[in-house]
Amino acid sequence: MxxxxxxxxxxxxxxxxxKTFRDANGLWEGHNVMEVATPEGFNKNPELVLEFYNQRRKQLLTVSxxxxxxxxxxxxxxxxxxxxxxxxxxxxxxxxxxxxxxxxGELLKARSTKNPHDIFYCSNNICVGDLCENGYQIRPHIVWFGExxxxxxxxxxxxxxxxxxxxxxxxxxxxxxxxxxxxxxxxxxxxxxxxxxxxxxxxxxxxxxxxxxxxxxxxxxxxxxx
The missing domain is CATH 3.40.50.1220 (TPP-binding domain)
Incomplete structure (x- = not known):
């Protein structure tokens, strides 16, 4: 074959x-991409970044x-x-x-902030304080700019x-x-x-x-x- x-x-x-990744003015759902799609953005404001992907995850579950x-x-x-x-x-x-x-990466997966190979299915919200089995904060399994x-x-x-x-x-x-x-x-x-x-x-x-x-x-x- x-x-x-x-x-x-x-x-x-x-x-x-x-929604597509970003529109003509360089924003993604009203956010500067550098705020929500970079390691620096996550380190600066993890609550914002996690909630941003929580909303994207919710939207994904409504489409076919x-x-x-x-x-x-x-x-x-x-x-x-x-x-x-x-x-x-x-x-x-x-x-x-x-x-x-x-x-x-995949929106319906999460991973450890410590071990990038510790990846698992996740369809729920991710919040600050949600930890992997080894006690580290989890994050969306998304490849951000600079990674x-x-x-x-x-x-x-x-x-x-x-x-x-x-x-x-x-x-x-x-x-x-x-x-x-x-x-x-x-x-x-x-x-x-x-x-x-x-x-x-x-x-x-x-x-x-x-x-x-x-x-x-x-x-x-x-x-x-x-």
Whole structure:
């Protein structure tokens, strides 16, 4: 079976009703990103940061996967599919995708502030004073600005093995995720689904200038019919 790697960004989740990472003025839900998505912000005001992610977690539990998420699952009938997502939601998993790599962490998980490998499922609020089994404050399992991206090497390896690369709903401006396209083999076909595509000159590139819920099902159907 051929390997398909799908790189997804905020655009695919936005069509389920989730707010995108930040809007045009650089704010995320009214907050400066540096206040709520950096280790420095957490150290300065942990209550603010924890409550910010508590609200994001609550919102996530009110939405459902959309047609684009569900269409990608169908590719597993004929291909080995790896979804590499910049999104911290679980919509790909809820849709039924079996292999999802979360570059930027997962909103429904928490981890110890002392041991980054002490990670566990968490769908409830996290508050100051909530401790892991070893007595350390817990925090959202989110990769903040300035932190290493632990799964980046895995994502690079999958991209290097891709026979087809699909990019959906991403500005291609957030690094290191945006650099993954550079690891695709020169002959690998690339499909870019986005209403405002930020990529136009890559080799073997097909641009589908549509929203994910429109473009992805059509693309998937064409790949299954090949």
């Amino acid at each position: 051929k390997n398909i790697v799908v790189l997804t960004g905020a655009g695919i989740s936005a069509e389920s009703g989730l 996967p959309n047609q684009a998420h569900r269409a990608l699952v169908k590719l597993e009938q004929l291909y080995n599919v790896t979804i590499v997502t910049q999104n911290v939601d679980d919509l790909h998993e809820r849709a039924g995708s079996s292999h999802v790599v979360h570059l930027h 290493a991206v632990p799964l980046l090497e895995d994502a690079v390896a999958y991209t290097q093995m891709a026979d087809i690369l699909i990019i959906i709903g991403t500005s291609m401006q957030v690094y290191p995720a945006a650099s993954l396209i550079d690891f695709a083999r020169p002959e690998t076909p690339i499909y870019f689904v986005d209403p405002n595509p930020a990529l136009s000159s890559a080799k073997n590139l097909t641009v589908i200038s549509k929203k994910a819920v429109e473009g992805v099902p059509t693309l998937v159907a064409s790949l299954i019919d090949k």
